[in-house]
Amino acid sequence: MAALNLLAENPVLTLFVVLLLGFALGSVRVLGFSLGVAGVLFAGLLVSALDPRIALDPAVYELGLALFVFSIALASGGHFLGSLGRAGLIRNALVLALLTLGAGLTLLAGRLLGLDPALTAGLYTGALTSTPALAGVIEAVAGQPGAGDPVVTYSIAYPMGVIGVMLALFFFERRYRPDYPGEARTLGVSAEEPVTRTLRVQDPREPTVEAFARTHGERVVFGRLLHGGQLEPAEAGSVLRRGDLVSITGAPGDVAAVIAQLGEELPESLSSDRSVLDFRRIFVSSPRVAGRRLSELRVRERLGATVTRVRRGDRDIVPGGATVLELGDRVRVVAPRERMGEVTRFFGDSYRRLSEINLLTFSLGLVLGLALGTLPLPLPGGGTFRLGVAGGPLLVGLLLGALGRSGRIVWNIPYSANLTLRQLGLALFLAGVGLRSGGRFAAQLASAQGVYLLLAGTLITVVVVSLLLWTGYRLLRLPYSLLTGLAAGLGTQPAVLGYGTERTGNEVPELGYTSVYPVALIGKIFLAQLILLLAG
Structure with missing residues (x-):
């Protein structure tokens, strides 16, 4: 057949024909099961079974x-x-x-x-x-x-x-x-996305953010703090006084538990006021940031900013000091409005750079x-x-x-x-090994x-x-x-x-x-x- 002769004489065309057939086959679902990318293997087996020269x-x-x-x-x-x-x-x-x-x-x-x-x-x-x-x-x-x-x-x-x-x-x-x-719940894993809630502090002990985190672990992140009518970042040394409003981010169950310990939830959102503190989703594209723990980066000390969420792939992570940032992460940052540009430059925020691979280091690793x-x-x-x-x-x-x-x-x-x-x-x-074994298969x-x-x-x-x-x-x-x-x-x-x-x-x-x-x-x-x- 002319089609088989064409494939036998054009290996690049053969490759993409097999990929096309394979991904089409892999997308078919039967009783909830599909071959996925393994469909390429069976497409290669089918094509090579038709003519051993392919x-x-x-x-x-x-x-x-x-x-x-x-x-x-x-x-x-x-x-x-x-x-x-x-x-x-x-x-x-x-x-x-x-x-x-x-x-x-x-x-x-x-x-x-x-x-x-x-x-x-x-x-x-x-x-x-x-x-x-x-x-x-x-x-x-x-x-x-x-x-x-x-x-x-x-x-x-x-x-x-x-x-x-x-x-x-x-x-x-x-x-x-x-x-x-x-x-x-036993393993500390939530099926739900992190949420942000506003808390009115009622705890008479008036703990600092750092002291509370030490006692209860890094289950939530404290973002904004409204004290005496002034909005400021909730830093490690910030005291949570009675009547203060503070925004907290974490898994729904963890947020509810913290609210129950410190005070009561309010329906209002502190993020609606962006005149002093702003927030932004920023891509991690800077090599000096990637591969480092948040505690090493000292974002609060350097920039007065707080990382409240890290989005990796399709899910949000509640960050802690041990969280290691990777290229391609999107961090949700709360920072003083006038410093947001500096914060953005620190993390990189270049989508184009995330589309590129450092071929020098990648090739060195492969070698x-x-x-x-x-x-x-x-x-x-x-x-x-x-x-x-x-x-x-x-x-x-x-x-x-x-x-x-x-x-x-x-x-x-x-x-x-x-x-x-x-x-x-x-x-x-899979395309290569499938095309070498069709007849025997x-x-x-x-x-x-x-x-x-x-x-x-x-x-x-x-x-x-x-x-x-x-x-x-x-x-x-x-x-x-x-x-x-x-x-x-x-x-x-x-x-x-x-x-x-x-x-x-x-x-x-x-x-x-x-x-x-x-x-x-x-x-x-x-x-x-x-x-x-x-x-x-």
């Missing part, structure tokens, strides 16, 4: 993988450090133990089905939906004569690797009937990661393995993301740019062994996730909403995270997801390589 240079999917892994590691570095406390170590140990169990089940399934090492490792990466681990397997078996194609088993197991987790979450939710709002990926690392028994295009950038990205900045160098990139690079990189990788899927592979992948997924939910809820007494996020993190699967967030109605799943995501990602890359060695 393919892309391997450099395309290697580039895509490096961009995807490095970008997501930069964003996860800070969360990775935060997961190293006692509670985080317990969660990560549980996830690693279950991933290891999944590797053992996969090895057993591989022996029963007579799979070669590459197909066995591909089954593991599909059942636990790990694209970077698949990439490591592809790289490890490249050039080996007679090696099976891990993309085939990955593709067969992948859909149930997502759907199976959602079904397990639904089943255990019906069984345990968790109190999602109560769990959120370090890719170079690390080429180094042979020793294994017990005398063998070696390489982190490859996936593992090297992942480890370096986690380190640089945790650092945030080194002197004047800011390693992190703007939130919106990170999401764009992440999606582009993953789409390029179609033949395997139509065989009896294809049905056995689908059942084996589903069994691995359901057993691992069910044990996670039962052990976490019954033995470790973890909130079910947190376990929902752990299940998504174990599978490194954003689709499951979205499902869990929708079911719980709060952000608790995100806490679980980010606390185990980096360890799960690294663990699956390593275990997939181990399966290659043990299945041989």
Whole structure:
């Protein structure tokens, strides 16, 4: 056919045809489930099954993988450090133990089905939906004569690797009937956006703002203070005297609790008077601000300003002294009217700069990661393995993301740019690997062994996730909403995270997801390589 000849002779056109078909396929929802960006993989498999000549240079999917892994590691570095406390170590140990169990089940399934090492490792990466681990397997078996194609088993197991987790979450939710709002309150997470209220102080103790915050934690932010008819910023040393009016910002429940302790709520808003104090939403685009804690920036001392909210992505955060600002954040600032220009210049407020990436630091990080990926690392028994295009950038990205900045160098990139690079990189990788495996995938899927592979992948997924939910809820007494996020993190699967967030109605799943995501990602890359060695 002329169309197939055209695609075979024009790889760039082929790439975008696959992306077009893939995103169209990924947007189709069936029973609340959609493939999302993974639709690109199945579009690539379909197109290449029509004509084996249609393919892309391997450099395309290697580039895509490096961009995807490095970008997501930069964003996860800070969360990775935060997961190293006692509670985080317990969660990560549980996830690693279950991933290891999944590797053992996969090895057993591989022996029963007579799979070669590459197909066995591909089954593991599909059942636990790990694209970077698949990439490591592809790289490890490249050039080996007679090696099976891990993309085939990955593709067969992948859909149930997502759907199976959602079904397990639904089943255990019906069984345990968790109190999602109560769990959120216990963990100090609110499903609601922060609010600003006006309080009339009635507390006879007349505490300072700093003393009250020390006693009750940084749950709310004090903005404006009206005392004796004069409006001024509520600073750390400001005394909250009886009859004063003060504006407070925080989660609705926290704001109500503070009002109950200090006085009574008034319907009027202190923000309506902007003659003395003004407020503005400002983009964080200045490199000297990004990667620093609010306490380091000393905004009140320098500028007489108060940061009352930080908007990151689609949600507002009530800031505290330990809050680290990132490029792309929008801060809501209350400041003296005459100093608002100075405050704006301090934070940057340049939307154009947020659309740009510092290619010098980004490229330096990728060079370090890719170079690390080429180094042979020793294994017990005398063998070696390489982190490859996936593992090297992942480890370096986690380190640089945790650092945030080194002197004047800011390693992190703007939130919106990170999401764009992440999606582009993953789409390029999935298109590349899909276009190399279509014929073998179609033949395997139509065989009896294809049905056995689908059942084996589903069994691995359901057993691992069910044990996670039962052990976490019954033995470790973890909130079910947190376990929902752990299940998504174990599978490194954003689709499951979205499902869990929708079911719980709060952000608790995100806490679980980010606390185990980096360890799960690294663990699956390593275990997939181990399966290659043990299945041989």
